Amino acid sequence: MESATASPYGALMAYRDGDGWVQCRCGGRHWGLHGAAGLLLVRDRTILLQHRSEWVHKGDTWGIPGGARDSHESVAEAALREAVEETGIDPTLLRIRSTHTDDHVDWRYDTVVAQADSELFPHEMNNESQELRWIDWSDIDAMPLHPSFAKSWPAVHAILERDF
Numbered sequence: 001m002e003s004a005t006a007s008p009y010g011a012l013m014a015y016r017d018g019d020g021w022v023q024c025r026c027g028g029r030h031w032g033l034h035g036a037a038g039l040l041l042v043r044d045r046t047i048l049l050q051h052r053s054e055w056v057h058k059g060d061t062w063g064i065p066g067g068a069r070d071s072h073e074s075v076a077e078a079a080l081r082e083a084v085e086e087t088g089i090d091p092t093l094l095r096i097r098s099t100h101t102d103d104h105v106d107w108r109y110d111t112v113v114a115q116a117d118s119e120l121f122p123h124e125m126n127n128e129s130q131e132l133r134w135i136d137w138s139d140i141d142a143m144p145l146h147p148s149f150a151k152s153w154p155a156v157h158a159i160l161e162r163d164f
Contacts, residue, residue: 018068018078024107030148031057031068035108037075038066038149039083040156041094041116042164043134048122050086051131052146060130063146064111075099079112087122087132094120097163100156102148109148111156115164 020033030036041048041064049062065086069078076099080091094114102109122132135143137160140153 015072016070018070018073020068022107024104026104028104030104030107030109032107032109034069034071034073035110036067037069037079037082037110037112038064039079040064040111040113041083041089041120041122042097042113042160043116043118043120045137045164046134047137047140047160048087048116049133049135049140049143050129051133053128053130056128058146058148060144061146061149062135062143063149065129066109066111069110075110076112079110084125086124086126086128088125089120089122093117098159100152100159102152109152111152113156113159113163 018032018034022030022033024030050065052059052061052063054060065083066079067082069075073081076096083089084091094116096112096114098113100111100113124132137157145153
């Protein structure tokens with residue numbers, strides 16, 4: 001039997017300990033044993049949204065790339081890892097500006113807000129996305145949003161209006 005460190009993939013998988021559901025005091029069921037994080041990329045007055053595949057939790061909605069945080073990751077590390085996995089972006093072409101936390105006491109979702117360089121070009125990297133699209137801030141409210149993103153959007157939008 002091979003040890004977890006026998007291959008680079010085994011070693012990497014040994015550190016992926018965040019996948020799983022949490023039954024929250026708020027009454028909801030959330031993905032991410034150590035919370036979750038997502039990356040909100042801003043360019044001009046647009047943000048990158050991901051049209052989530054139908055098969056994922058709360059599928060066929062729009063949100064930001066993100067997912068479960070592993071125990072050893074910072075919020076920014078988790079958001080960047082998930083965004084790279086889901087969109088293929090080059091993280092050297094962005095600058096983190098702020099973070100918004102939706103804290104449920106026993107679970108949390110952190111939205112990492114980052115300025116995207118004009119050279120940053122996302123593309124779908126896995127089957128969690130149907131589409132990736134830059135959307136003008138003024139059009140976000142009319143879209144079928146992932147419920148958690150919809151809840152955080154007013155606070156995140158205020159951050160964008162203030163900082164960008």
